[in-house]
Amino acid sequence: MTCPDDDAPLAARITRLPRPLDPDLGAEAAARLPGLTGDLATLIEGAAGCSPYLHGLISREAEWLGAALEAPDAALDQVMTDLRETSGEDLARALRRAKRRVALMTALGDIAGAWPLETVTGRLTDLAGLACDAAIRAELATLDRRGKLPAPVREDGAGTWGLCVLAMGKMGAHELNYSSDIDLICLFDDTLYDDADVHDARQVLVRVTRNMSSLLSERTAEGYVFRTDLRLRPDPSVTPVCLSMAAAESYYESFGRTWERAAMIKARPAAGDVEAGARFLEDIRPFIWRRHLDFAAIEDAHAIRQRIRDAKRLHGKVEVPGHDMKLGRGGIREIEFFTQTRQLIAGGRDPELRMRGTVPALLALAEKGWIPGDVATRLRDHYRAFREIEHRIQMVNDAQTHKMPTSEEGIARVAGLMGLEPREMLKGIARRLDEVAELTEDFFAPDTPAKPAPEAQHEFDKEVLARWPTYPALRSDRAVQIFGRLRPQLLERLSRAVRPDEALLAFDRFLAGLPAGVQLFSLFQSNTELIDLLIDVIGTAPALGDYLSRNAGVLDAVIGGAFFAPWPGAEALAAEIAGHIADEDDYELKLDAARRWKKEWHFRVGVHHLRGLIDAETAGQHYADLADAVIRAVGPAVVAEFARKHGAPPGRGAAILGMGSVGARHMNAASDLDLIVIYDSGDVDSSDGRRPLATRTYYARLTQALITAMTAPMAQGRLYEIDMRLRPSGKQGPVATSWPAYRNYQQTEAWLWEHLALTRARGIVGPEALLADIESFRSEIIARPRALPDIVREVSEMRARLAAAKAPAGWLDLRNGAGRLQDLELLAQAGHLLAGQPTRGARLGLAEARDAGWLSPGEAATLTEVYELFWALHTATRLIGMGPAESGAPGQGAADFLCRSGGVADMEALQALLEARYDESAAIIKAALLRGGTENGSDN
Numbered sequence: 001m002t003c004p005d006d007d008a009p010l011a012a013r014i015t016r017l018p019r020p021l022d023p024d025l026g027a028e029a030a031a032r033l034p035g036l037t038g039d040l041a042t043l044i045e046g047a048a049g050c051s052p053y054l055h056g057l058i059s060r061e062a063e064w065l066g067a068a069l070e071a072p073d074a075a076l077d078q079v080m081t082d083l084r085e086t087s088g089e090d091l092a093r094a095l096r097r098a099k100r101r102v103a104l105m106t107a108l109g110d111i112a113g114a115w116p117l118e119t120v121t122g123r124l125t126d127l128a129g130l131a132c133d134a135a136i137r138a139e140l141a142t143l144d145r146r147g148k149l150p151a152p153v154r155e156d157g158a159g160t161w162g163l164c165v166l167a168m169g170k171m172g173a174h175e176l177n178y179s180s181d182i183d184l185i186c187l188f189d190d191t192l193y194d195d196a197d198v199h200d201a202r203q204v205l206v207r208v209t210r211n212m213s214s215l216l217s218e219r220t221a222e223g224y225v226f227r228t229d230l231r232l233r234p235d236p237s238v239t240p241v242c243l244s245m246a247a248a249e250s251y252y253e254s255f256g257r258t259w260e261r262a263a264m265i266k267a268r269p270a271a272g273d274v275e276a277g278a279r280f281l282e283d284i285r286p287f288i289w290r291r292h293l294d295f296a297a298i299e300d301a302h303a304i305r306q307r308i309r310d311a312k313r314l315h316g317k318v319e320v321p322g323h324d325m326k327l328g329r330g331g332i333r334e335i336e337f338f339t340q341t342r343q344l345i346a347g348g349r350d351p352e353l354r355m356r357g358t359v360p361a362l363l364a365l366a367e368k369g370w371i372p373g374d375v376a377t378r379l380r381d382h383y384r385a386f387r388e389i390e391h392r393i394q395m396v397n398d399a400q401t402h403k404m405p406t407s408e409e410g411i412a413r414v415a416g417l418m419g420l421e422p423r424e425m426l427k428g429i430a431r432r433l434d435e436v437a438e439l440t441e442d443f444f445a446p447d448t449p450a451k452p453a454p455e456a457q458h459e460f461d462k463e464v465l466a467r468w469p470t471y472p473a474l475r476s477d478r479a480v481q482i483f484g485r486l487r488p489q490l491l492e493r494l495s496r497a498v499r500p501d502e503a504l505l506a507f508d509r510f511l512a513g514l515p516a517g518v519q520l521f522s523l524f525q526s527n528t529e530l531i532d533l534l535i536d537v538i539g540t541a542p543a544l545g546d547y548l549s550r551n552a553g554v555l556d557a558v559i560g561g562a563f564f565a566p567w568p569g570a571e572a573l574a575a576e577i578a579g580h581i582a583d584e585d586d587y588e589l590k591l592d593a594a595r596r597w598k599k600e601w602h603f604r605v606g607v608h609h610l611r612g613l614i615d616a617e618t619a620g621q622h623y624a625d626l627a628d629a630v631i632r633a634v635g636p637a638v639v640a641e642f643a644r645k646h647g648a649p650p651g652r653g654a655a656i657l658g659m660g661s662v663g664a665r666h667m668n669a670a671s672d673l674d675l676i677v678i679y680d681s682g683d684v685d686s687s688d689g690r691r692p693l694a695t696r697t698y699y700a701r702l703t704q705a706l707i708t709a710m711t712a713p714m715a716q717g718r719l720y721e722i723d724m725r726l727r728p729s730g731k732q733g734p735v736a737t738s739w740p741a742y743r744n745y746q747q748t749e750a751w752l753w754e755h756l757a758l759t760r761a762r763g764i765v766g767p768e769a770l771l772a773d774i775e776s777f778r779s780e781i782i783a784r785p786r787a788l789p790d791i792v793r794e795v796s797e798m799r800a801r802l803a804a805a806k807a808p809a810g811w812l813d814l815r816n817g818a819g820r821l822q823d824l825e826l827l828a829q830a831g832h833l834l835a836g837q838p839t840r841g842a843r844l845g846l847a848e849a850r851d852a853g854w855l856s857p858g859e860a861a862t863l864t865e866v867y868e869l870f871w872a873l874h875t876a877t878r879l880i881g882m883g884p885a886e887s888g889a890p891g892q893g894a895a896d897f898l899c900r901s902g903g904v905a906d907m908e909a910l911q912a913l914l915e916a917r918y919d920e921s922a923a924i925i926k927a928a929l930l931r932g933g934t935e936n937g938s939d940n
Contacts, residue, residue: 010040010043010069010070010072010108010109010112010114011038011039011040011069013109013112013114013115014039014040014043014112014113014114015112015113015114016111016112016113016419017039017042017043017046017111017112017419018043018046018047018049018050018111018416018417018418018419019046019050019415019416019419019420019421020045020046020047020048020049020050020416021049021050021409021412021413021416022049022050023045023049024049025048025049025055026044026045026046026047026048026049026050026055027045027049028048029044029045029047029048029049029055029058029059030044030045030048030058032058032059032062033058033062033065033066033069034066035066036066036069039112040069043108043111043112044058044108046111046416046417046419047107047108047111047417049416050396050413050414050416050417051107051395051396051397051413051417052396052397053395053396053397053398054104054107054395057100057103057104057107058104060100061100061101061104064101065104065105068101068105072105072108072109075101075105076101076102076105076106076123079098079101079102080098080126080127080130082094082098083095083098083130083131083134084130084134086134087134087138087141088138091134091135091138091215092215092220092222093222095131095134095135095215095216095225096220096222096223096224096225097222098127098131098225099127099131099223099224099225099226100223102123102124102127103124103178103398105123106119106120106123106124106178107178107391107395110178110388110391111392111395111417111419113419117384117387117388118174118359120178120391121170121174121175121176121177121387122174124176124177124178124180125167125170125171125174125175125176128167128171128176128182128226128270129167129171129270129271130271131216131225131226132165132167132182132184132212132216132270132271132272133165133270133271133272135211135212135215135216136160136163136165136208136209136212136271136272137159137160138215139207139208139211139212139215140159140160140161140163140208143204143207143208148204149161149204150193150197150200150201150204151197152192152193153192153193153194153197154191154192156192156273157273157275158272158273158274158275158276160272160273161188161192161201161204161205162188162189162190162192162193162201162205162273162276163186163187163188163205163208163209163242163272163273164186164187164188164189164245164269164271164272164273164274164276164277164280165184165185165186165269165270165271165272165277166184166185166186166187166267166268166269166270166277166280166281167182167183167184167267167268167269167270167271168183168184168185168232168263168266168267169183169232169263169266170183170266171183171184171268171270172266172267172268172270172356173266173268173356173357173358174268174356174357175357175358175387177387177390177391177394177400178390178391178394178395179394179395179398179399179400180226180227180394180400181226181227181228181229181400182216182226182227182228182229183229183231183232184228184229184230184232185230185232185233185248185267186205186209186212186230186233186241186242186243187242187243187244187245187248187276187277187280188201188202188205188242188243188244188245188276189244189245189273189276189279189280190202190244190245190246190247191245191246198244202240202242202243202244205242206240206241206242208242209230209241209242210241212228213228213230213241216228227400232263233248234247234248234251234252234255234256234260235251235255245276245280245283248280248284249280249283249284252264252284252287253284253287256287258344261287261288261344262337262340262341262344264281264284264287264288265288265340265343265344265347265354265356266356267281267356268356269281288344288347289344289347289348289354290344290348318330318430318433318434318437320404320426320429320430320433321404321405321406321411321426322403322404322405322406323403323404323429323433324402324403325386325389325390325393325402325403325404325429326390326402327402328433329433329437330432330433330434330435330436330437330440331386331402331433331436332383332386332387332390332402334436334437334440335358335362335379335382335383335386335436335440336358337440338379338439338440339358339361339362339365339379340361342365342370342371343355343361343365345370346365346368346370350368351583352364352368353365353368353370358383359380359383359384362376362379362380362383363376363380375439378435378439379436379439379440382432382435382436385428385432386432388418389404389414389418389429390402392414392417392418393405393414395417396410396413396414396417404429408422411425411426460491460494460495460500460501460504461501461504464504464505464508467508468508468511471511471512471514472514472515472516473511473514473515473516473517473520473521474517476516476517476518478518479516479517479518479521482517482518482521482522482525483517483521485525486521486524486525486531489528489531490507490531493531493532493535494507494535499892502539502892502893503535503538503539503893506535506538506539506542506545506893507534507535507538509538509542509545509546509549510534510538510545510546510548510549511549512549513546513549513550514549514552515550519552520552520555523552523555527558530555530558533555533558533607534548534555536610536611536893537607537610539892539893539894540610540880540893540894540896540897541606541610541879541880541881541893541894541897542880542881542894544603544606544610544879544880544881546881548603551599551603551717554599554600554603558607563604563607564608564613567618567622567625569625570625570628570629573601573625573626573628573629574628574629574632574633576597576629577594577597577598577629577630577633578632578633580593580594580596580597581593581594581633581634581637587637587641588714590637591634591637591709591712591714591719592714594630594633594634594637594719595714595717595718595719598626598630598719599717601626602623602626602669605619605622605623605626605669606619606669606879608622609669609875609876609879610879610897612900615872616871616872616875616876616901617868617871617872619668619669619875619879620661620665620666620667620668620871620875621665621666623667623668623669623671624661624662624665624666624667625665627658627662627667627671627673627720628658628662628764630710630719630720631656631658631673631675631764631765632764632765634706634709634710634719635656635706635764635765635766636765637709638702638705638706638709639653639654639702641705642701642702642705643687643689644689645689645690645691646687646689646690646691646692646693646698646701647687647688647689647690647692647693648687648688648689649679649687649698649699649702650681650682650684650685650686650687650695650698651679651680651681651682651683651684651695652679652680652681652682652739652767652769652770653679653680653766653767653770654677654678654679654680654699654702654703654736654766654770655677655678655679655763655765655766655767655770655771655774656675656676656677656706656763656764656765656766657675657676657677657678657761657762657763657764657774658673658674658675658761658762658763658764659674659675659676659726659757659760659761660674660723660726660757660760661674661760662674662675662762662764663760663761663762663840664760664762664840664841664842665762665840665841666841666842666871668874668875668878668879669875669878669879670878670881671878672720672721672722672723673710673720673721673722673723674723674724674725674726675722675723675724676724676726676727676737676761677699677702677703677706677724677727677735677736677737678736678737678738678739678742678766678770678774679695679699679736679737679738679739680738680739680767680770680773681695681699681738686698696734696738699736699738700734700735700736702736703735703736704735707722707724707735710722726754726757728741728742728745728746728749728750728754729745739770739773739774743777746758746777746781747781751794752786752790752791752794752833753794753798755781755782755784755833756794756795756798756826756829756830756832756833757829758778758781758782759782759829759832759833759838759839759840759845760829760840761778762840763775775838778838779838782832782833782836782837782838783836783837783838784836785836786833786834786836788834788852788854788932789932791830791833791834791932792830792929792932795826795827795830795929796929798826799818799823799826802816802822803817803818808820808884809883809884810884811911811914811915812873812877812882812884812911812914813884814870814871814873814874814877814884814914815874815884816884817918818918818921818922818925818926819866819917819918819919819920819921819922819923819924819925820870820918820921821867821870821871821874823921823922823925824842824846824863824866824867824870824921824925825842825845827845827846827849827863827925827928828841828842828843828844828845828846828849828867829845830845830849831844831845831846831847831848831849831850831852831854831855832844832845832848834848834849834852834854835848835849835851835852842864842867843864843867846860846863846864846867847860847864849928854928854931854932855924855928859924859927859928862920862921862924863921863924863925866917866920866921869902869903869913869917870917872901872902873898873901873902873910873914875901876897876898876901877898880894880897880898882894882898895907898910902914
């Protein structure tokens with residue numbers, strides 16, 4: 001419901017009028033406003049004729065109301081202005097007068113349909129916040145005049161001695177009820193005081209808090225302002241009504257429960273030192289918003305719902321008369337629990353779901369795919385309707401109740417304020433309650449027992465099953481309880497595997513390696529399709545299963561909304577990881593964020609490859625996109641952290657070059673990163689930071705910091721292994737090379753094999769001008785005219801050294817040996833040099849060798865085909881964790897994946913195919929080297 005014109009008189013905005021239960025009483029109230037006619041007179045008569053409370057307000061504030069009705073928004077703004085300017089002994093009376101006027105005008109605007117729900121609740125909430133602020137400032141001013149306040153040791157910018165009022169519940173969400181109490185948590189910033197003064201400060205601010213509560217709650221001849229409830233603070237039975245932020249933070253970190261996390265979703269600094277309150281909420285963000293999807297919150301929320309129903313005796317069939325519209329089945333709290341629980345599940349991963357209001361949160365959850373759009377729309381409409389009904393219930397007598405009346409008269413009063421016939425109103429409420437119950441009940445847990453899963457159609461090894469309770473994941477009673485419900489579904493799905501006993505052992509290995517179970521078991525319970533994915537992964541790729549048991553949080557990504565969406569591309573990935581890093585303030589947390597992000601996307605590529613959604617070639621490009629994104633995000637973060645101590649990079653800065661597989665954008669699941677760091681300091685001798693370093697030392701230590709950031713095995717794992725042996729002079733050279741030294745080395749000292757390596761070099765991150773210079777230089781080096789015999793001689797010698805250093809480990813060693821991947825890549829790199837082209841990739845290199853006349857078209861086609869086969873199988877073995885020497889029988893899932901990757905029926909056929917292809921490829925390469933004029937080609 002929206003207003004057609006917020007500046008128009010109330011009479012022009014009325015869309016609905018009440019039906020008075022007592023017309024005489026209504027007429028008497030309307031008579032107090034001289035000259036009132038038309039819709040406004042009907043509105044006043046109807047409101048007063050249905051509500052004794054509104055009749056009293058109209059009678060008492062008739063003079064103000066008569067003038068205010070022409071411009072109600074302006075009138076209420078003036079009420080707030082007057083209140084801000086009131087202090088001293090007049091404050092108590094001014095607060096109550098402001099409450100009467102805001103309550104009266106919001107009631108009329110609400111009843112008339114002239115103001116939407118958000119305007120009504122917003123006006124009430126704004127008054128509550130101002131009332132709290134005025135009350136505590138008045139108390140503090142009094143104590144300050146008496147010299148009773150301890151002196152802060154740093155500037156008290158808010159002038160409130162560090163005292164902050166956190167609005168909770170509906171006040172925090174700007175959704176305050178018409179006749180609600182206000183839930184508050186009062187904290188003070190203890191860092192404002194010397195340690196010796198903190199105790200005294202707390203005593204004084206406890207007194208301020210109590211006096212504020214009394215000032216707002218006490219009923220006088222003028223009425224009251226707001227009933228205050230301070231029981232949502234940490235451990236209210238033993239803590240004072242105002243406690244330090246440090247103590248509160250310690251409590252939430254150590255003892256905070258799910259319901260307190262849910263309550264904190266709506267927490268908002270509303271009065272006093274709001275900046276200190278905002279800092280506190282930021283400090284406890286990790287408590288509220290967990291890093292992983294928190295499906296265990298569903299069970300906690302369901303348990304809370306059940307306790308409320310038990311305590312309030314709200315079980316059984318819904319009858320609208322007497323029904324609790326807030327706590328009862330299908331009521332307001334059901335919608336709030338549904339919404340907040342979904343927020344708790346996903347809000348740790350998605351900051352856009354961290355909102356206080358119920359309606360906007362529902363719409364955000366729908367937009368992000370966590371609930372269907374039509375469900376969000378229907379729950380939103382029901383929620384807003386219930387809040388309006390709740391307001392009408394409370395308007396009758398200004399009672400803080402949420403229950404529908406049971407008497408005919410009481411129902412008639414509420415219906416009159418709704419502008420409806422009683423029967424029509426009851427029917428509409430019943431329909432809405434039933435629909436809310438239907439939409440939300442199954443999300444938590446049905447009241448009736450769930451349909452049992454089909455029994456497993458296989459007799460599993462009882463010894464394996466018997467050892468499960470001894471595993472760490474099942475050490476808590478809660479984990480055992482959830483797993484007990486999950487176990488039948490697991491066994492039934494395992495029994496459907498091609499080899500059930502093998503699948504059981506794979507799951508057993510996974511379960512044994514799992515350090516904790518509650519969160520993961522809750523995830524499976526709420527998303528049973530993940531069980532099939534898990535069984536598929538652990539049955540096909542045992543290494544990936546072992547990884548999953550240690551990093552089960554990556555399964556969050558599967559249901560995070562876009563797991564099976566199209567690949568976003570390198571630029572989008574780089575922007576996403578940069579956003580995650582930017583969200584963290586601490587350097588180590590930035591690196592942890594990068595590690596979590598990389599793990600999830602890495603897992604996604606592996607699953608897509610396992611399930612045939614992408615081929616090996618595409619997987620290789622995706623892994624390279626991830627590496628690029630990580631380097632482009634982590635590199636600048638390392639530089640920024642290093643510069644904080646030692647100053648900005650001297651000169652133009654440093655560039656990171658990818659070599660090998662990352663340079664060629666052709667990676668697999670186990671690839672490390674071959675990197676080179678090149679810096680250009682120009683004429684600058686040292687940095688200019690707090691601890692300046694000589695240029696060479698600066699870049700050497702900066703590079704070492706980068707290596708540490710990428711390779712450190714932290715709690716979130718490591719990002720990548722780094723190999724820098726392809727830098728000039730290899731292990732003997734400095735880890736970072738200056739731009740002039742690099743140019744000189746490549747021009748005068750580098751071996752031809754080092755120029756072969758340059759054919760795969762690629763700038764990833766660094767100053768754009770420096771990257772452009774490096775790429776231009778690389779192109780010049782590759783474009784140098786070279787005679788085929790010289791190239792072939794170097795390639796032959798390189799092949800000989802490689803063969804002597806590492807023989808093939810077995811028939812499944814796709815990389816090492818004559819005619820295999822390393823041999824093919826050397827030949828392709830030689831093709832790049834022969835053509836003088838700065839292109840990258842084995843396929844292009846083989847094509848360039850063909851175009852130069854070195855390879856025949858048939859040879860090039862065969863080698864390209866062989867390369868694609870070897871790459872597909874090499875990528876598959878890396879993904880499933882199968883080493884080159886492990887040529888024995890793998891598990892059925894792994895064997896099927898390998899055979900599918902090789903296009904054969906079984907492992908015997910795969911071995912025969914590979915051995916034939918090795919010989920074929922080796923023969924073509926040998927013939928090509930002989931044609932190239934090498935003297936020792938016959939020996940290779």
